Amino acid sequence: MQRNIKTHTTIVAITLTLCLVGMVMTSSAFAQGCVNNGDGTLTDAKNRIMVRESCWPDNWESCMQVTSSLVIAGYSDWRVPSNDDYYALVKSPCLKEYPLNESGWTWSSTTDPHDDTYAYTINLKSPAAMPIEHKKDTNECIAIRKF
Template sequence: MMGKSLLMLALVWPMLANAADTMTQSCLDGVTLINPTSSFTDNGNGSVTSKVTGLTWRQCPLGQTWSGSACTGDASYGNWESALEDAEALSFAGYSDWRLPNINELRSLVERACATPSINASLFPLTYSATGFWSSTSSFSDAGQVRVLDFTAGAESLVGKSEYKVVYVVRGGN
């Protein structure tokens, strides 16, 4: 179903390209990082494993490729249904059990001491301003909405399942 996401990307890319810009991370001096690089194991294949949660994350959003130090290419934007399908269909780094993270798992990546982006930029080098990353967590009060996380400032929100967002995938956990 990756082709379905690529078609959707082609349809919305002109709108998204105008909002894209290079993210320059800033972190507070003297504040201890909650997600330092030492809290992760680099698996050497474009994925890292959290020593705290046991979750293994693909370092680049779907659509991008890990070069060893950066994510290259364009991230795939899609609606929630295509995000679920694309995550489940992914075969990467020798595994085929990738999935969309729930909101708590996605929150575990937020680096509160930093912004633009509010994530460990060494391990997850966002090079554009993403409007949000899908979680698998639906709203309790409205089945048509899902929780997303924007790593620009680490803010969460509810959005409609038909909106277009980006995907980090995860596997495993404690």
């Protein structure tokens, strides 16, 4: 009987230790704000966004196709951010680490409701208005996933 109690106590102690280590690791990730995962992605745990570490210039249609076929860090649910996603992305500490071209203009997956040959763009270096541009124009393409 004493042997069972000792074994049970050891298991409980190990389990508690692992839980505490997990809590410390999780809180340190939140404290950092943006974590470079070392696999080509950045994670903003607070806003629950994972961003591909690099962007590329492209037209809207190609940007949508390439992004939807990406498999990075074992995830295949990558997409171009919508206008709503940009509000979280603009607040993200990962934006400070994100490489953008000189202009900073990026595509949104949101199409102009009045003319489907146009889509919204946003300047991540100076986010304010979201102008529309023709989908054949070239802007930066960003891939994100939410979790």
